Amino acid sequence: MIESSQWHKYQKEIPDGPFFFVRSCIRQTFSMGAEAMLQKILKEYLGLKVYEDPRHTCCTGIAYHTDIVPIETSMTVIARQFSLMNEMGYEHLLVSCITSFGMYNEILALWKEYPEKLEEARKNLYKATGRTFEVPKSVIHTSDIIYKYRNELAAKMKYKLVDCNTGEPLRMADHVGCHYAKIFPMKGVGGAEFPQVLSGLAEPWGARWIDYTERRHCCGFGFRHYLLQENRGYSITHSKIKFESLAPHNPDLIVTNCPGCNMFLDRWQYTIAEMEGRTYDKFGHGIPVVSYEELAALLLGENPWDIGLQMHQVQLETLMDKIGIPYDESKKYLGKDGEYIGKPDTPEILLV
Amino acid sequence: MIDYIERLNEDYRFCEGLKACMNCGMCTAICPAAAVFDYDPRKICQIMQKRDNALTEQLLASDMIWYCGQCIGCRTRCPRNNTPGYIIQALRKVSLQTGLYLKSAEGRKQIKIAKTVGENLLTKGYCVDIDLVKPEMHPEQGPMWEWVYANRESVCNRCGGNYHGDGAGAQRKLSDETKKELFAILRETGGESLIRKIQNAE
Numbered sequence: 293m294i295e296s297s298q299w300h301k302y303q304k305e306i307p308d309g310p311f312f313f314v315r316s317c318i319r320q321t322f323s324m325g326a327e328a329m330l331q332k333i334l335k336e337y338l339g340l341k342v343y344e345d346p347r348h349t350c351c352t353g354i355a356y357h358t359d360i361v362p363i364e365t366s367m368t369v370i371a372r373q374f375s376l377m378n379e380m381g382y383e384h385l386l387v388s389c390i391t392s393f394g395m396y397n398e399i400l401a402l403w404k405e406y407p408e409k410l411e412e413a414r415k416n417l418y419k420a421t422g423r424t425f426e427v428p429k430s431v432i433h434t435s436d437i438i439y440k441y442r443n444e445l446a447a448k449m450k451y452k453l454v455d456c457n458t459g460e461p462l463r464m465a466d467h468v469g470c471h472y473a474k475i476f477p478m479k480g481v482g483g484a485e486f487p488q489v490l491s492g493l494a495e496p497w498g499a500r501w502i503d504y505t506e507r508r509h510c511c512g513f514g515f516r517h518y519l520l521q522e523n524r525g526y527s528i529t530h531s532k533i534k535f536e537s538l539a540p541h542n543p544d545l546i547v548t549n550c551p552g553c554n555m556f557l558d559r560w561q562y563t564i565a566e567m568e569g570r571t572y573d574k575f576g577h578g579i580p581v582v583s584y585e586e587l588a589a590l591l592l593g594e595n596p597w598d599i600g601l602q603m604h605q606v607q608l609e610t611l612m613d614k615i616g617i618p619y620d621e622s623k624k625y626l627g628k629d630g631e632y633i634g635k636p637d638t639p640e641i642l643l644v
Numbered sequence: 645m646i647d648y649i650e651r652l653n654e655d656y657r658f659c660e661g662l663k664a665c666m667n668c669g670m671c672t673a674i675c676p677a678a679a680v681f682d683y684d685p686r687k688i689c690q691i692m693q694k695r696d697n698a699l700t701e702q703l704l705a706s707d708m709i710w711y712c713g714q715c716i717g718c719r720t721r722c723p724r725n726n727t728p729g730y731i732i733q734a735l736r737k738v739s740l741q742t743g744l745y746l747k748s749a750e751g752r753k754q755i756k757i758a759k760t761v762g763e764n765l766l767t768k769g770y771c772v773d774i775d776l777v778k779p780e781m782h783p784e785q786g787p788m789w790e791w792v793y794a795n796r797e798s799v800c801n802r803c804g805g806n807y808h809g810d811g812a813g814a815q816r817k818l819s820d821e822t823k824k825e826l827f828a829i830l831r832e833t834g835g836e837s838l839i840r841k842i843q844n845a846e
């Protein structure tokens with residue numbers, strides 16, 4: 293736990309629901325099992341009420357930050373999500389995506405500062421859909437909830453982040469998505485300076501949290517820069533800056549709370565390995581990257597292949613072996629009806 | 645000449661983003677874009693603080709405004725509560741409105757984004773959609789992604805998803821009624837026309 297006189301300023305209130313859940317279009321693409329697992333953890337392990345309305349949509353955050361839609365579009369789409377939430381009787385919005393989390397906070401701050409924009413959103417929404425809305429009581433990121441219940445979850449976990457051979461705590465690094473607290477530091481646990489939302493999971497879950505110089509550096513998504521093939525050098529460069537800073541600390545895993553960061557820190561390790569022959573662990577497997585909910589589910593004893601961990605390019609077996617989590621390799625590549633659907637090719641350098 | 649400063653002043657992001665810059669360079673020190681491009685958020689503030697219309701026009705037609713990666717880390721660090729990343733948002737908006745973005749190579753790349761992300765949004769209702777993350781366009785995603793992509797329905801549904809299904813769940817299809825509402829918002833608020841305008845700029 294970091295001691296700081298600033299620390300108490302950045303503790304946020306996290307309600308216990310009931311929650312109106314909104315998905316991340318990035319998470320549901322690259323970590324297809326994560327949000328289902330998250331809902332299972334919240335409902336079945338913690339007994340919280342969480343509702344997912346099939347009528348909710350993408351928040352348009354990626355289009356907004358790549359400048360192809362105006363803020364008036366994004367704020368009206370967000371107003372519609374609020375309208376659905378009101379209609380279903382919920383007051384607390386639970387957001388899976390970090391870009392969306394930033395968007396919701398941004399729009400609420402905009403409406404507070406410029407009430408005429410709130411009126412404009414009301415007018416636009418009504419004209420387009422006949423809907424009305426009220427703003428939520430709170431907007432919470434899904435990692436906030438896992439942080440809030442970290443001790444309750446620890447008590448239910450079958451496994452700890454401890455090396456089963458040596459009894460030593462595993463070395464856990466974190467990467468917090470930029471839009472979690474850099475835009476509105478008061479909205480994140482620990483703010484932008486001392487983000488605690490992920491590092492706070494280490495101790496109760498058995499690990500030793502490790503700091504590194506580039507901890508607060510962006511993963512390199514850069515919105516347009518990743519989406520444009522010719523600009524992806526921007527993206528890989530910043531992930532590489534992080535890996536180089538991290539590697540001397542010998543992390544056993546990296547935990548993330550942003551769906552994009554989770555994917556980039558995983559995939560760029562593969563790309564760097566294939567381009568430069570460099571991997572960031574001692575044995576050539578890369579450093580496993582997991583989201584808070586994937587990690588919680590794994591430690592709670594959920595089947596790794598139901599969580600969707602087989603979809604990571606840096607494979608999770610090294611981590612599971614260290615912890616002593618059993619897994620059935622023969623079930624890894626099965627489809628929805630239990631049929632074998634073939635194996636992915638093996639990378640040339642990165643060991644899988 | 646268009647009064648660019650007046651247009652920028654109409655955008656709250658410009659007003660919020662540039663209060664009073666003392667040119668300390670703190671934002672530049674942490675800026676990921678400054679680390680890899682010929683880009684400097686402090687310089688953006690320096691230019692815009694002059695409120696010089698001709699200089700602003702040059703900036704709007706330059707690559708520079710397209711280098712920011714929108715991490716918004718500059719907001720956290722600025723000791724004067726400026727947000728260069730917001731100034732960039734406002735500059736990009738005016739550049740797109742006035743067509744000046746077409747004068748720079750980085751600006752013209754907006755056409756590609758409108759054709760990919762924009763098209764996804766206007767047809768599927770998602771900015772990012774798995775069907776469009778084609779492995780041939782994403783070699784960095786690795787062989788695992790080729791496997792996921794080829795088997796996406798099966799893999800998704802094995803992990804509790806609902807690929808192209810009705811109702812809730814990962815990869816669900818948006819219903820016609822939901823799409824109707826979303827597309828009406830995109831039309832009403834200028835999102836659709838901006839995407840189409842950029843798509844057809846070539």
Ligand code: SF4
Binds near residue numbers: 672723728
């Ligand atoms: S950190 Fe703030 S005051 Fe310093 S140069 Fe950047 S915008 Fe100006």
Ligand code: SF4
Binds near residue numbers: 677711714719728730
């Ligand atoms: S938002 Fe843009 S200008 Fe600000 S630090 Fe990030 S990349 Fe640099």
